[in-house]
Amino acid sequence: MRGALRGRGRGRAAMATFFGEVVAAPSRAGVDDDEEEAAGEALEETPEDREIRRRVEEKREVAVRWALPAGEAAPGVAPEPLPCSRFVVAVGHNAAAFLSSFILDSTCWEVVGAVKLWNEWCRTSNTTNVLPTDSFCLFYRLISDPTVLLCQCSCYVAEDQQFQWLEKVFGHIRKEGLQVTILSTCPVADYKTQESTLTLPSPFLKALKTKEFKEQVCCPLLEQPNIVRDLPAAVLSYCQVWQIPAVLYQCYTDVIKLDTVTIEAFKPLLSSETLKNLVKDVSESTKSLKKLLTTNENHNNIYI
Amino acid sequence: MFVPCEGGGPDLQGFTLLMPAVSVGNVGQLAIDLVISTLRMTKIGYFYTDCLVPMVGNNPYATSNENSVELSINAEVYSLPSKKLVVLQIRSPFIKNKYRPFCQALLSWVESSKCARVILLSSSHAYQRDDEQLLGTPLRYLLTPALEKAVGGHMQELKWKEMEKIAAYPGINDAEKVLHIPGGGITKLLFTESCSKGIQMAVLLKFCSEGDNIPDAFALVNYLNEWLQLIKSKGSHSTDISPEQEIPDTASQWKIPSSWRLLFGNGLPPALF
Numbered sequence: 001m002r003g004a005l006r007g008r009g010r011g012r013a014a015m016a017t018f019f020g021e022v023v024a025a026p027s028r029a030g031v032d033d034d035e036e037e038a039a040g041e042a043l044e045e046t047p048e049d050r051e052i053r054r055r056v057e058e059k060r061e062v063a064v065r066w067a068l069p070a071g072e073a074a075p076g077v078a079p080e081p082l083p084c085s086r087f088v089v090a091v092g093h094n095a096a097a098f099l100s101s102f103i104l105d106s107t108c109w110e111v112v113g114a115v116k117l118w119n120e121w122c123r124t125s126n127t128t129n130v131l132p133t134d135s136f137c138l139f140y141r142l143i144s145d146p147t148v149l150l151c152q153c154s155c156y157v158a159e160d161q162q163f164q165w166l167e168k169v170f171g172h173i174r175k176e177g178l179q180v181t182i183l184s185t186c187p188v189a190d191y192k193t194q195e196s197t198l199t200l201p202s203p204f205l206k207a208l209k210t211k212e213f214k215e216q217v218c219c220p221l222l223e224q225p226n227i228v229r230d231l232p233a234a235v236l237s238y239c240q241v242w243q244i245p246a247v248l249y250q251c252y253t254d255v256i257k258l259d260t261v262t263i264e265a266f267k268p269l270l271s272s273e274t275l276k277n278l279v280k281d282v283s284e285s286t287k288s289l290k291k292l293l294t295t296n297e298n299h300n301n302i303y304i
Numbered sequence: 305m306f307v308p309c310e311g312g313g314p315d316l317q318g319f320t321l322l323m324p325a326v327s328v329g330n331v332g333q334l335a336i337d338l339v340i341s342t343l344r345m346t347k348i349g350y351f352y353t354d355c356l357v358p359m360v361g362n363n364p365y366a367t368s369n370e371n372s373v374e375l376s377i378n379a380e381v382y383s384l385p386s387k388k389l390v391v392l393q394i395r396s397p398f399i400k401n402k403y404r405p406f407c408q409a410l411l412s413w414v415e416s417s418k419c420a421r422v423i424l425l426s427s428s429h430a431y432q433r434d435d436e437q438l439l440g441t442p443l444r445y446l447l448t449p450a451l452e453k454a455v456g457g458h459m460q461e462l463k464w465k466e467m468e469k470i471a472a473y474p475g476i477n478d479a480e481k482v483l484h485i486p487g488g489g490i491t492k493l494l495f496t497e498s499c500s501k502g503i504q505m506a507v508l509l510k511f512c513s514e515g516d517n518i519p520d521a522f523a524l525v526n527y528l529n530e531w532l533q534l535i536k537s538k539g540s541h542s543t544d545i546s547p548e549q550e551i552p553d554t555a556s557q558w559k560i561p562s563s564w565r566l567l568f569g570n571g572l573p574p575a576l577f
Contacts, residue, residue, distance in 0.1 A: 160399050163354035192566045196573035208360055210375055221373055225563045227361035234358035237377040241307050241350045248360070 059118060062157070062164040066113040066139075066172055082112075084173045085147040086274055088181045091232050093258045094251065095183035096152035097132045098266040101288040103278050104140060104150065112149070113139035113172075115165065119158040132258055132292055139169075142278070149173070153231065162234040170238060179213075180239050180246035181274050183266060184232040188252040192226050203253035203265040208236060212245040218268040222250060260289055306381065306413050308349040314383060316390050317418040320532075323392040323410075325426035325494070328487035329512045332425035334521030335528070336393050341365045341561040342535060343389075345382035351392055353379060353409060355402035359395060364563030372562075387534065390419065403490050407497050414503060421451055421504035423532075424494060425524055429487035430511040434470070441465055442511040443527045446483075446495060451504035455531075462530055467509065485509070518564070525558060 045053070066082075088103075090096045111128045115137035118124070122135040130136045135155035142148035157165050188202040205219035208228060222228070228236070232248055239246035249269060253262040270279050280288075308314065322339065324332030339345070344365075359378045366372035378396040383389065398406065414422055430442070444467040445459060459466075469481035485492045491507055498505035508528055512520040529535060535557050 159357050160401075162358055191570075193570055194566070195571045197570055198573040198575065208362065208375060209373075222362060224362050224364055224366060224372065225565050225567075227359050229357070229359050231358075233360045233377075236360045236375070237358050240360070240375050240377055241352050 060158070060161060061117075062161050062168060063116040064113060064165075064168040064172070065116065067111065081172050081174045082141075082149065083147050084149050084178050085145075086179055086181070087149045087151070087173065088274065089151045089153065089183070089232075089235055091153050091182065091184040091230075093132060093154045094185045094253070094262045095266065096154045097258055097292055098183060098263045099150060099152055100132060101263060101292060102267075102270060102280055102285045103275065104152075105280060105284065108143055109140040109150065110143055111138055112141045115153070115155075115169075117155065117157065117161060117165075119156065119161060121156040121158065124155045148278070157231045159230070162231050165231065166234050166238050175242065175244060178244055179274065180235065180244060181269075181272075182232050182235050182246065182248040183251075183269070184228070184248065185251045185253055185262060186228075187256065188254045190226075191252050200252075203251050203255075203262050205265060205268065206250050206252065207247055208250070209247040210236065210240040210243075210245060212239075212243050213247050214245065215247070215273050217247055218272050219249065258292065260292065263289070263292070305352055305409065306349055306417070307352045309347060314348050314385075316383075318420045319383070319388045319390045319417075321390050321392065321414060321419045321422045322528075323422065323424055324394055325424055325489040325491040326394055326397055327427045327489040327491060327509075328429050329427050329514055329517035329520055331427035331510055331512055331517050331520045331524055333394060334517060335425045335525040336391060337364070337561050337564070338521060338525045338558045339528075339534065340382050340391055340393060342557070342559040343384050343387075345384050345389075345391060347374075347376075347380055348383045348390075349381045350377055351379035351381060351394075351410075351413075353406060355398055355406035355409070356394065357396040357399060361563075365561045367562070387532075388420075389532075389534075398490070403493055407490055407494050410494070411497055411501060411503060415501070421454075421506065422498065423528070424491060424505060424507045425528065426485070426488050426491040426507055426509040427512050427520065427524070428485050428491075428509055430513045432486045433511055434468075437468065437511065443523065444468075444509050444511075446507040446509075448495065448499045448503060448505045450498075450502050451506055454504065455506070458531070467507070516568075518567075522558065 088099070090099045114124075114128065116124050116126075117137070125134045125136045128138060130138070132154075137151065137153040137155050137157075140150040140152075142150075151169070185203075188197050188200060188204075191197055191200070193200070206222040206226070207217040207219050208222050209217060227233075228248060228250055232250070236246055236248045238244075249266065251262060251265045253259070253265065255262055269275050279285075306313070322336065324330075324336045326333065356378045361376055363372050363374040363376055366374075376395075379392065379394050382391045382393065384391075392410075428444075443465070445464050446467045447456060447459070467483070467485070470484050471478045472480040472482045483492060483495070488509065491509065495505060495507055497503075508524065508531075510520050510524045510527070
């Protein structure tokens with residue numbers, strides 16, 4: 001069976017090493033030779049292949065569920081786009097935990113939406129009562145100012161799902177007067193610099209902003225030749241193309257898992273225009289961070 | 305789809321669209337970087353698509369602190385009206401199963417914007433050359449029938465080599481020949497689609513392997529320059545000299561963009577020694 005069941009491989013170039021063995025080397029161009037054939041063969045797909053492809057696509061579909069305000073549109077009618085002045089998106093466990101520790105609480109914020117998706121790396125949790133280490137994607141609205149929206153997205157959104165996520169989420173938000181802030185983390189080993197990354201004091205923050213973003217950024221801008229990928233890049237690209245003021249704060253860290261040092265690296269953002277009025281009590285934040293530490297420890301402790 | 309940076313969008317009627325294929329060694333994309341950087345082309349818009357892996361970064365052609373903070377995304381359009389040239393740069397790989405939708409979107413934009421012709425810079429696996437292709441120039445061209453009429457003669461004058469077709473069933477039936485561009489990404493698909501739609505398209509490609517592909521990019525961009533004369537080459541204009549024998553000075557005429565730093569990794573940790 002061809003087509004949909006073909007594995008995702010990089011283009012294979014064979015090269016001879018000095019010892020004469022032939023080694024398959026992945027192509028940097030990401031060219032999958034099979035794709036070329038598949039493009040031609042797509043026309044020759046059997047109905048069976050087509051059905052398999054359709055079912056895989058269905059399984060990978062991104063579903064966004066929005067909570068309808070009481071008394072609004074009947075089921076089957078598309079809900080009205082949400083008016084929004086500020087939209088903060090936290091991608092990854094540490095960025096999401098930063099929002100949980102310093103901004104979110106159950107009294108001032110309400111859940112207004114959730115994303116349900118599946119891919120080879122994760123499946124989103126079914127509840128809204130999530131642990132910091134779960135995979136989830138939830139949307140919150142500030143009760144006192146319903147134009148302030150927050151998103152915690154700790155599930156991995158695969159590259160073929162990112163565009164869908166964008167269109168379905170931003171499709172439900174009004175763009176007039178909107179400003180977007182994205183928080184994300186990535187390994188410090190990915191940071192390109194003249195020195196070695198071993199000597200860099202990590203974690204550290206770097207920012208990227210769209211043309212329309214005029215406010216002060218809370219850290220230095222990300223220098224070339226560094227780039228940002230995945231969902232944070234997709235959101236920032238969307239904002240750049242559609243002229244929405246947006247800023248991305250990328251935290252370079254040497255810890256992959258949930259980590260309080262990484263979470264606290266985002267603290268400079270608490271004095272930004274976007275977040276300064278949303279910050280919780282200091283005592284509340286300390287309690288949340290502590291709770292995070294214990295939850296994390298329980299998961300990681302395999303030795304008594 | 306094409307989204308202009310501002311306003312209703314520029315008039316691209318009669319322009320030449322230059323673009324890369326994401327192919328082995330990223331040679332086409334590197335060559336396009338050289339063109340944009342050297343000619344100091346202005347960004348006029350984005351090619352907003354779900355077919356490419358998303359990526360963002362700051363201005364890859366920055367020359368000063370002021371212009372280094374412009375955001376760039378994975379597919380952008382630049383123009384140089386004085387040469388009626390518009391360039392599409394693609395900076396990330398294709399998402400699986402998105403080759404065909406991208407080709408359709410691109411060609412439909414070419415038709416709606418009334419570009420005169422498209423030039424695709426590409427590359428192909430060097431290890432798949434046959435005995436004859438191993439000798440002589442590693443550069444090849446292809447023209448759609450629509451463009452053959454207009455510039456076919458000029459290619460003859462330049463003594464360029466057309467990309468050979470190979471037997472569809474080698475060893476069994478050598479009569480039936482097909483076009484095969486291994487490692488060329490969307491090259492073959494775009495080319496065949498353009499042939500059937502009557503679009504004027506030229507493909508310029510180089511045989512190469514993965515590695516340090518900067519010299520390949522220079523070779524390809526100089527090849528392009530023989531035809532389009534985008535910059536004055538210091539080398540001889542005589543068509544008797546093949547691209548490989550050209551005086552190396554031409555290489556220094558092309559401006560390497562600032563984003564080509566650290567292509568092979570960071571500095572070494574001092575503790576290593």
